[in-house]
Structure formats: structure tokens, C-alpha cells
Amino acid sequence: MNKTLIVTNDFPPRQGGIQTFVHNMALRLPADRLVVYASTWRDGSEVRKFDAEQPFEVVRDRTTMLLPTPRVTRRAAELLRAHGCSSVWFGAAAPLGLMAPTLRRAGAERIVGMTHGHEAAWAQLPGSRQLLRRIGAGTDTLTYLGEYTRSRIAAAVGPQAAARMVQVPPGVDERTFHPASGGDAVRARLGLTDRPVVVCVSRLVRRKGQDTLIRSWPSVLRRFPDAVLLIVGGGPYRADLEKLAAETGVASSVVFTGPVPWEELAAHYGAGDVYAMPCRTRRGGLDVEGLGIVYLEASATGLPVVAGDSGGAPDAVREGETGYVVPGRDRGELAERLVELLGDESLRARMGAAGRRWVEEAWRWDLLAERLEGLL
Structure with a gap:
């Protein structure tokens, strides 16, 4: 795997389904090939403790809501170059995938955007549909959860981006969830x-x-x-x-x-x-x-x-x-x-x-x- 910059607004200790999804995936990839750029959270001490326990480097932005602003985009590009990353993984394609063209110019060779349920909702509104189309054009691959989300997002991003979509849903830890679980x-x-x-x-x-x-x-x-x-x-x-x-x-x-x-x-x-x-x-x-x-x-x-x-x-x-x-x-x-x-x-x-x-x-x-x- 190329060295990868994960850009995500959804990362623990903030709780939620996307946070759990991104973190579990990250833990199963080569730790020496990952750098995470994420938003911070309400309790800075809890964030610092969590980050110190991770097997990969985590860089926190000062904001609690990571958005594709010019400042955040510049910071992501700086991290990409400083850590020698050639791949980018957006923990949630919308809206962070709007940074893709800038990161491509900064040296990203592979860009993957994960989609979730909210992108399927974006696909129903004219303004956000246009943003999804831009995200689809800027990434190499958009992932999807299942047929429902694929069909709706594909209709918004256009045929070329839709043809590059790959299913990568969240998983289940079968060693934790089993019939003798207590x-x-x-x-x-x-x-x-x-x-x-x-x-x-x-x-x-x-x-x-x-x-x-x-x-x-x-x-x-x-x-x-x-x-x-x-x-x-x-x-x-x-x-x-x-x-x-x-x-x-x-x-x-x-x-x-x-x-x-x-x-x-x-x-x-x-x-x-x-x-x-x-x-x-x-x-x-x-x-x-x-x-x-x-x-x-x-x-x-x-x-x-x-x-x-x-x-x-x-x-x-x-x-x-x-x-x-x-x-x-x-x-x-x-x-x-x-x-x-x-x-x-x-x-x-x-x-x-x-x-x-x-x-x-x-x-x-x-x-x-x-x-x-x-x-x-």
C-alpha cells in the first residue's frame, strides 16, 4: 500500500458509526503507511490520550468540524508532502472530497472517498448533487455501503465516476460478536x-x-x-x-x-x-x-x-x-x-x-x- 493520508472529520474519541468505521479500517492497515489528519473534539485531554495510543500518527486540526476550506485544504496538502504520502483516503467523501484536485496537484496519485448514508441524501438535492459530481470527478474511487447507497450516489456522480465505485462497507468483528458473548x-x-x-x-x-x-x-x-x-x-x-x-x-x-x-x-x-x-x-x-x-x-x-x-x-x-x-x-x-x-x-x-x-x-x-x- 502507498503511504496514505487519511483526511477525516469522523474519528474517535468522537463517537458515531462513521468514526467507528474509519478507525477500524485504519487499525487493519499497515500502521507505518498511515497518517491521519482529523478534527479535534470537545475534550482535548481525551483526544491527546486517544491519539497517543494509536499505532499511526494522528494530526489534529484546531477546529472541531473539518471542512474543505482553503486553510484546511492547504494544511492537508502540506501534510501530504511532508509525510511523503502518495494516496489520500477521505473518511467521508462529502464534503471533504472537494479537496481532491488540490491534493492531486500536491502529489496524490490515488484518491479514495468513502461514502455513507448522508451522501445518498445529498444525491437528492440539486445543489449537493453538483458537489457530489465534482467529488466523483476528482477521486479515483468512491466506495459504497450497499446497493441502495450505490444506486443513488451513482445517479448523482455521473457514469464515469459510477463505473469506478467499489463496495467497501463497515465490517463486523466476529471474535467479539458471537453466540457465546455472555x-x-x-x-x-x-x-x-x-x-x-x-x-x-x-x-x-x-x-x-x-x-x-x-x-x-x-x-x-x-x-x-x-x-x-x-x-x-x-x-x-x-x-x-x-x-x-x-x-x-x-x-x-x-x-x-x-x-x-x-x-x-x-x-x-x-x-x-x-x-x-x-x-x-x-x-x-x-x-x-x-x-x-x-x-x-x-x-x-x-x-x-x-x-x-x-x-x-x-x-x-x-x-x-x-x-x-x-x-x-x-x-x-x-x-x-x-x-x-x-x-x-x-x-x-x-x-x-x-x-x-x-x-x-x-x-x-x-x-x-x-x-x-x-x-x-
């Missing part, structure tokens, strides 16, 4: 032993569909009166969800854990019999699921999954094999699938095993990092 201990701690459990591990925001789960729960309870809905994660929607559970009359069978430490996340997946997150698209397609790595983490843990039909979420499910995709707002169909899975242990086992195999074959971090390394 779910029994979580069940015992929460008092859920010997009860059917549907688990949803996700940030609590409207798009994720935890409210649809709660609204569907009375139908599940009619078939399985002792069933529990385990909602794992934090977010601004929690108070509304708790109120909804009370109004729906199911509060006693809905358990909110709040945020859990990363090292306990896999065990919380494992505490469920079924994983469900009925995500839905909002705001006219601007608030959409890019992929839904949670479904793959649940599959790696050996659970059947029920996904919503928002954006790229269906790309993370093999319909009828590793789980089901339902309309994100259809609580009736959601309840039917949950009841079907809770009532059929052999079906759960088959789907869970199929999901585990799929992750091992196609979604491991090391396989995907090899693909990115080839592009660079």
Missing part, C-alpha cells in the same frame, strides 16, 4: 431468564423505529404474555418511548438499559432471542438508514433479525434466510414476524446460524480492509 449473564442480571426476549440495540432516535416496536408489543404479548422487549442504547427519543410504553400499557414488559459500555454490547445482543429494529425513512428521504450494521452484529451473535425497509437496511439481511425485512411503519407485519420467530425455536436457530456464516464469509473486518488496501 447473553445469559445479562438476562440473569436483568431478571429475564426463561422469558422470550426481543432485543433492539441502537441509538434512540425516531428513524430507528423503537416506537413501532412498542406499538406492536400488545400483539406479541397476546401470544407470549411473558415476553420482554429489551431496548438497549441511549438517545434523545428515550423519554418519548417511555411515555409511549406507559400509554400503550406495556411498560412492565419493556426494559430500557440506557447506553452500555462497548465491552458489554455483544452480550446485550446475546440476551435476545430475536433482534428487531424496524427503521423507516423520514424527511422525504433525507433521514435514511445507510446500511444498518446492527443487523450484521446481531447475525454474528447468532440471532435472527427483523429489519425495517429504510434505505440500505435490506442490504444487511438475506430475506427469509437470516431474517425478515418489514415496512418500517407496519406494526401489524412486524408483530407477525416477531410472533413467528418467538414461536419457532428451530427457525430461530437456522436463521441465526445462516447469519453467522454470512458474516464470516463476507463481512469480516479483515476481508474488507484488504479490499480498501488494494484501492489505496
Whole structure:
């Protein structure tokens, strides 16, 4: 791999899906061939501690939001030359990929831009579509998460850039997420032993569909009166969800854990019999699921999954094999699938095993990092 400058606004200790994606990929590439140029974060001491622990050099900009301004672009070009980098990897193509022509003139021979869910939203607006076209023209390769994001971004960047797109989605650490991850201990701690459990591990925001789960729960309870809905994660929607559970009359069978430490996340997946997150698209397609790595983490843990039909979420499910995709707002169909899975242990086992195999074959971090390394 050429020595590579990673230019990213999304890097830990700031938390989020893109941050986790970029960091995990970076850790699996040759450390002596990487330099990271990233924004800073709210707690400078935490950033310094994190950076010191990395196997590669991290250079922080003074701003908390890295944008393709003239100053930031000049700084990126200076770092490219100073460290002898001949490749550039934009952690998120939009908007940082607008720096590509300047970095090309500074000596970059290969430029790769990663796209995520927000670029698919950009593709729907005339002004941002034009910016995406410029980014596509300036890079050698744009990566995509799945067929949903590919189709929308390809329509915006034009046929030449679209022909150079390559799938590089986030991966799953199959050594962390596995069927023996500690779910029994979580069940015992929460008092859920010997009860059917549907688990949803996700940030609590409207798009994720935890409210649809709660609204569907009375139908599940009619078939399985002792069933529990385990909602794992934090977010601004929690108070509304708790109120909804009370109004729906199911509060006693809905358990909110709040945020859990990363090292306990896999065990919380494992505490469920079924994983469900009925995500839905909002705001006219601007608030959409890019992929839904949670479904793959649940599959790696050996659970059947029920996904919503928002954006790229269906790309993370093999319909009828590793789980089901339902309309994100259809609580009736959601309840039917949950009841079907809770009532059929052999079906759960088959789907869970199929999901585990799929992750091992196609979604491991090391396989995907090899693909990115080839592009660079």
C-alpha cells in the first residue's frame, strides 16, 4: 500500500458509526503507511490520550468540524508532502472530497472517498448533487455501503465516476460478536431468564423505529404474555418511548438499559432471542438508514433479525434466510414476524446460524480492509 493520508472529520474519541468505521479500517492497515489528519473534539485531554495510543500518527486540526476550506485544504496538502504520502483516503467523501484536485496537484496519485448514508441524501438535492459530481470527478474511487447507497450516489456522480465505485462497507468483528458473548449473564442480571426476549440495540432516535416496536408489543404479548422487549442504547427519543410504553400499557414488559459500555454490547445482543429494529425513512428521504450494521452484529451473535425497509437496511439481511425485512411503519407485519420467530425455536436457530456464516464469509473486518488496501 502507498503511504496514505487519511483526511477525516469522523474519528474517535468522537463517537458515531462513521468514526467507528474509519478507525477500524485504519487499525487493519499497515500502521507505518498511515497518517491521519482529523478534527479535534470537545475534550482535548481525551483526544491527546486517544491519539497517543494509536499505532499511526494522528494530526489534529484546531477546529472541531473539518471542512474543505482553503486553510484546511492547504494544511492537508502540506501534510501530504511532508509525510511523503502518495494516496489520500477521505473518511467521508462529502464534503471533504472537494479537496481532491488540490491534493492531486500536491502529489496524490490515488484518491479514495468513502461514502455513507448522508451522501445518498445529498444525491437528492440539486445543489449537493453538483458537489457530489465534482467529488466523483476528482477521486479515483468512491466506495459504497450497499446497493441502495450505490444506486443513488451513482445517479448523482455521473457514469464515469459510477463505473469506478467499489463496495467497501463497515465490517463486523466476529471474535467479539458471537453466540457465546455472555447473553445469559445479562438476562440473569436483568431478571429475564426463561422469558422470550426481543432485543433492539441502537441509538434512540425516531428513524430507528423503537416506537413501532412498542406499538406492536400488545400483539406479541397476546401470544407470549411473558415476553420482554429489551431496548438497549441511549438517545434523545428515550423519554418519548417511555411515555409511549406507559400509554400503550406495556411498560412492565419493556426494559430500557440506557447506553452500555462497548465491552458489554455483544452480550446485550446475546440476551435476545430475536433482534428487531424496524427503521423507516423520514424527511422525504433525507433521514435514511445507510446500511444498518446492527443487523450484521446481531447475525454474528447468532440471532435472527427483523429489519425495517429504510434505505440500505435490506442490504444487511438475506430475506427469509437470516431474517425478515418489514415496512418500517407496519406494526401489524412486524408483530407477525416477531410472533413467528418467538414461536419457532428451530427457525430461530437456522436463521441465526445462516447469519453467522454470512458474516464470516463476507463481512469480516479483515476481508474488507484488504479490499480498501488494494484501492489505496
